[in-house]
Amino acid sequence: MPKPLAEAAQIMGCSALDLTEVEKVVRKSKTSFATGMQILPPERRYGMYALYSFCRIVDDIADEDGDVPTKHRLLQEWRDRLDGLYAGQATDAVERVLLATIQRFNLKQQDFIDIINGMEMDVEHPIVAPDEQTFDLYCDRVASAVGRLAVRIFGDSSDAAQKVAYHLGRALQITNILRDIQEDAERGRLYLPKELLERFHLPLTPKECVNSVYVDHVCHILAYRALDHFRLSREFMAQCSPTALRPAKIMAITYKFLLAKQKKVGWKPPFKRVSLSLIEKIGVAGIGVIMSYIGLKR
Incomplete structure (x- = not known):
C-alpha cells in the first residue's frame, strides 16, 4: 500500500x-x-x-x-x-x-x-440575466461555500480564512463565467447581471447578448470586479497561516493569470475562450509554489 x-x-x-x-x-x-x-x-x-x-x-x-x-x-x-x-x-x-x-x-x-442550493438554482430554470443580488448569491453558493469548506480542510478556520473563501470564491466564479459565456449561451444560460446589461442596452437573451459587441463592456466591468476580489482575498491571506493556505494562493495566481489572458483577448464576437498552454501551466504553477513558500503577496 x-x-x-x-x-x-x-x-x-x-x-x-x-x-x-x-x-x-x-x-x-x-x-x-x-x-x-x-x-x-x-x-x-x-x-x-x-x-x-x-x-x-x-x-x-x-x-x-x-x-x-x-x-x-x-x-x-x-x-x-x-x-x-x-x-x-x-x-x-x-x-x-x-x-x-x-x-x-x-x-x-x-x-x-449552500452548495446543493446553488446547484438547484441551475436546475429550476436556466439562469438568464440575474439581478445583482441573485448573481452574488449564486457565486456564494457554488464557489465561496466550497471555499469555506476547503480552507478548514487546508488547516485554517479563522475569520480571515473565511473572508479569503468569500472573496476568492467570487473571483474564481466570475472568472469562470467570463470564460464560459459562449458555452453558457448555447445552453440557454446568461450569468451576466441584468443591471449591467441594461446599462449598455444589451438584449437579455443569451445568444443575442453574447453576439453583441457591447457585451465586451459588461465583461470588462466584471473582470475588474473579479480583480478586486482577488486583491481582497490576497489581503486576508496575509492574516492567515501561510502554510495552510498554500493551495489557495496557487489557485488564485493561476486564475488571475487566466483572467488577465481572457481580458487581453476580450469578449467581442467571435468570442475566444482562453486556456493555459502546457508551458504556461508549468510556469504559473511553479511561480505559485515559489511565492506560496516565500510568502510574497502579489
Missing part, C-alpha cells in the same frame, strides 16, 4: 479501499485538481478528494440530462444524506470518507447545503 494512502487511512479512520474510491472520482474527471492537491499532507489531500467528490456528484445531477422533478429529488436525497452524515451515518465509500472529513476538520453542514 502506498505510504500516503496508508497514512491517511490511519489518521482518518477510513479503509484504504474507501480512500481509493474517492481518489478515483477525482482522477476520472481528468482535471488538474488531483495534481494540485499533492502539496497537501495525505489526510488533508483525501479530505479535499472527498469534498471534490461531493461537488462533482451534485454538479452532475444539475448539469446532466434529466427531467427537473428527478433532479430535485436527487438533490433532496443528498440533503437527507447530509443529515445522516451529521448524525454519524454513512452507507458508501464517498459518504464514509466525507464523514471522516466532516468530523476531522469540523466542516459546517450549512456550507454543504
